[in-house]
Amino acid sequence: MRYIAKSLVLATTALGIAVAPGTGSAGAAQTGTQSLYAPSALVLTLTAGDDALNGSVLRAVTLTCMPTAAGTHPAAREACAELRAGGARFESIVAADSGVMCTRQWDPVTVTADGVWNGRRVAFAHTFGNSCLKDGADGVVFRF
Amino acid sequence: MRYIAKSLVLATTALGIAVAPGTGSAGAAQTGTQSLYAPSALVLTLTAGDDALNGSVLRAVTLTCMPTAAGTHPAAREACAELRAGGARFESIVAADSGVMCTRQWDPVTVTADGVWNGRRVAFAHTFGNSCLKDGADGVVFRF
Numbered sequence: 001m002r003y004i005a006k007s008l009v010l011a012t013t014a015l016g017i018a019v020a021p022g023t024g025s026a027g028a029a030q031t032g033t034q035s036l037y038a039p040s041a042l043v044l045t046l047t048a049g050d051d052a053l054n055g056s057v058l059r060a061v062t063l064t065c066m067p068t069a070a071g072t073h074p075a076a077r078e079a080c081a082e083l084r085a086g087g088a089r090f091e092s093i094v095a096a097d098s099g100v101m102c103t104r105q106w107d108p109v110t111v112t113a114d115g116v117w118n119g120r121r122v123a124f125a126h127t128f129g130n131s132c133l134k135d136g137a138d139g140v141v142f143r144f
Numbered sequence: 145m146r147y148i149a150k151s152l153v154l155a156t157t158a159l160g161i162a163v164a165p166g167t168g169s170a171g172a173a174q175t176g177t178q179s180l181y182a183p184s185a186l187v188l189t190l191t192a193g194d195d196a197l198n199g200s201v202l203r204a205v206t207l208t209c210m211p212t213a214a215g216t217h218p219a220a221r222e223a224c225a226e227l228r229a230g231g232a233r234f235e236s237i238v239a240a241d242s243g244v245m246c247t248r249q250w251d252p253v254t255v256t257a258d259g260v261w262n263g264r265r266v267a268f269a270h271t272f273g274n275s276c277l278k279d280g281a282d283g284v285v286f287r288f
Contacts, residue, residue, distance in 0.1 A: 039204035041187045041216065043259035053265055060183035060260040062206035064216055071215075072185065072208055114258040114267075115187035116204040121197055123258075 037066040038119035043112075044073065044142060046134075050108040052125040058109075061144045078140045088117040090124040093139045100136035102129075109134050111142045181210040182263035187256075188217065188286060190278075194252040196269040202253075205288045222284045232261040234268040237283045244280035246273075253278050255286045 042063045047055040062071035065080035073079050086092055090113050109131050113124040128134040134142065186207045191199040206215035209224035217223050230236055234257050253275050257268040272278040278286065 039189070039201050041189070041204035041206045043185045043187045043206070045183070045185070045260055045265075057183050057260045057263050057265065060185035062185045062187070062208055062215055062259075064206055071206060115206075116189055116201045119201050121189075121201065 040065050040115075040117050040119075042071075042115040042117065042122065044144065045112045045114075046142070046144070047110045047112065050110055050127040052110045052112045052127075055110060059144060074144050075140045082139050082141055083117070088122065090122075090126070090141070093141050094126045094128075094137050096138035098136055098138040100132065102132035102136050105130050107131070113141075184209050184259075184261050184263075186215075186259040186261065186266065188288065189256045189258075190286070190288070191254045191256065194254055194271040196254045196256045196271075199254060203288060218288050219284045226283050226285050227261070232266065234266075234270070234285070237285050238270045238272075238281050240282035242280055242282040244276065246276035246280050249274050251275070257285075 043060060044063060045052075045060040046058045048058055049055040061073040063073045063076055063079055064070050065076075065083065069076040069080040082093065094111065107130040108127050110125060110127045111134065112126075113122055115122055128137070187204060188207060189196075189204040190202045192202055193199040205217040207217040207220055207223055208214045209220075209227065213220040213224040226237065238255065251274040252271050254269060254271045255278065256270075257266055259266055272281070
């Protein structure tokens with residue numbers, strides 16, 4: 001009898017893991033003591049100037065992607081898709097060029113990404129020569 | 145006529161600024177190009193061991209407090225109230241003792257807070273000797 005009960009618990013657990021990613025049980029990923037996913041939670045910022053640490057932070061948004069895309073990022077779903085597709089390599093996200101023409105005027109803005117992605121700590125910063133160059137970078141992760 | 149229209153726009157804008165903090169227009173704080181508030185967005189993590197940078201991240205939650213408490217933090221409202229009351233001095237939050245009795249066994253856990261609070265960058269880390277000592281600290285900011 002004890003064996004049957006144990007099997008049942010195991011079966012239920014396995015089923016839970018298989019079904020959960022599709023159902024999107026909000027908050028289950030980060031808030032429980034036991035989580036089905038490696039934690040992912042990011043803060044993305046836009047800072048005036050080229051000094052991310054001491055510059056004036058213009059905007060800041062949060063982004064979580066598991067179990068569902070959430071946070072104050074205006075395009076959370078697209079940003080999550082982009083991060084998943086590229087394995088959260090922020091360097092390639094800011095390097096990708098959408099082909100927009102910009103002047104080379106030096107009026108720098110700095111974007112940062114801090115937090116955790118799939119259980120790995122993230123601390124990323126990149127300075128663009130001006131806002132046009134930032135908006136010219138392909139992708140939506142830093143468009144907020 | 146042009147003067148009246150201009151005054152009306154100005155009056156509406158002034159009214160918007162005065163009313164918005166009470167009404168809680170979700171997302172307005174962080175996502176717009178023009179924001180009524182200084183940006184605030186945090187990622188809080190719990191890491192096994194005493195190395196926040198390379199340790200295994202056990203849990204991570206997001207927290208935003210303006211215009212309303214939000215994020216994956218399980219007690220976002222209380223955490224925001226605590227941060228506002230203490231001016232987001234994380235040192236005093238982890239130092240406050242709720243009087244719980246703990247052993248001094250060395251099995252460290254590290255909590256971190258990264259992101260932006262009221263436009264100022266936050267990068268905080270604190271190591272507790274063990275989980276009991278962490279839970280013994282007063283306050284809910286790091287209880288997730």
